[in-house]
Amino acid sequence: MTELHGKVAVVTGGASGIGAATCTLLAARGARVVVTDIDNERGEAVAAGLGEHAVYVHTDVTREDDVAGAVRAATEHFGRLDAMVNNAGRVGAWTYVTDTTADEWDASFAVLARSAFLGTKHAARVMREQGFGTVVNVSSVAGVRTGFGPHPYGAAKAAVLQMTRSAARELAEFGVRVNAVTPGGVATRITGHGAGLEGDALDASVAAVRKGLASFQPVPRAGEGEDIAGAIAYLVSDDASFVTGQNVVVDGGLTLGKAWPGNYRAEADAARH
Template sequence: MNGLDGKVAVVTGAASGIGAATAALLAARGARVVVTDIDDDRAMAVAASLGDRAVHLHADVTREDDVAAAVGAAVTHFGRLDAMINNAGRVGNWTYVADTSAEDWDSAFAVLARSAFFGTKHASRVMRDQGSGTIVNVSSVAGVRTGFGPHPYGAAKAAVLALTRSAARELAEFGIRVNAVTPGGVATRIVGSGAGLDGDDLDASVETVRRGLASFQPVPRAGEGEDIAGAIGYLVSDDASFVTGQNMIVDGGLTLGKAWPRNYRAEADAAARRE
């Protein structure tokens, strides 16, 4: 894969899971990274593991000033911004629509959709002046099919996809590409929390999620943060220079539905008849 050496990226929600894996992949392929999250201890550890290729910045993505500051940090520390990865997220409460509170709805849109808007808005300002840049919004299979997340979560993730398309159409003439990545079942702390597996050790819940997902989708294993990071790495690279406004679904076939069970006796009988 070409086109990452020397690039500068901001990754939100980079303290763990997909965000941490993305920061690590981009740095390993030559990019410099601003690692942002509200979990400062974990985010600082991620940044420290990447050495002088990364800096940490506290950022609450529901606050526009924090997102603007993250974009500004890329320019201040590294001189430019080539890739904005709007990844921060949460799952929220699973409830019937009749029991969903306005607070849960607003919180989901603030963390998931409004944050992507803030990232796109402020990154595009820098990128327009440069005449180049890429923005990747992390959505979810819950945004393309029902049943994979709470109502507010699915609606907010669908809004992220709509924003991706409209921003891509507007910004293409400025040399800015905007795409989305849609993960399926990925073994992360956020998924564990959304499944109600917090307990005293959220990291332990990741293993529970990993085992459960192995039998839940056509590719018989859980998705990992690195699987999604690889797709993001492609989209921000020069290899994807002609790709914009697209939604790359990386879900182990989850959205294909369950496979038909094979009937081996029927197959054997059919083969015998053909002989």
């Protein structure tokens, strides 16, 4: 198991889903965590559950001052910054490209791509001076293949992957690593948001999403926040000290594509006899 004792991490979108699972796992492995989100109630609850090893900071990731403040909170509370996990996200509305508004496009890029840029920028300023640190940007299978998300969402997630590679190339000489994690079908509240659900219906949707995803990919179960958190924990650990500029896809085989039509295994067995 990857140990993270003494490390300090900032996690955006830490109030629920992949972000909450990441905060919990990093803390369980010894890290101190700055939990950030715009959902104060849920964010504070996550931090409180982690005890003295975590603090909550309200952070709107589309605002540069907020992101800079989250990074500053890490150094002020814990004296350093080892990891920046740019996870905050939104799905946005599913619309034809001809019906997608410029405002919707801009809103998606602000939360998904601009936020990852801001997190990388301000974390790198601290890490470059320290001579060490790692950034993990959370992308999506929608950023590597079509059909897995709305047009603005997929385009923004693809931009995150390219920025990850570009920043990794620049920052390597300063001892700073930058990688991405690409989740597939994960049962979280953000999926329900994409379907337009709110409140109690949103919470209930997670169970429905989990059931639906069980037959959606080669690994016959839904992805969970903990699956993605495990990959993030590896990338921020010293075990990954020689890994930078990479995209770790954690998707249950979703991007492998569909199997051949029909029960080809049974047909192949029958042909051999």
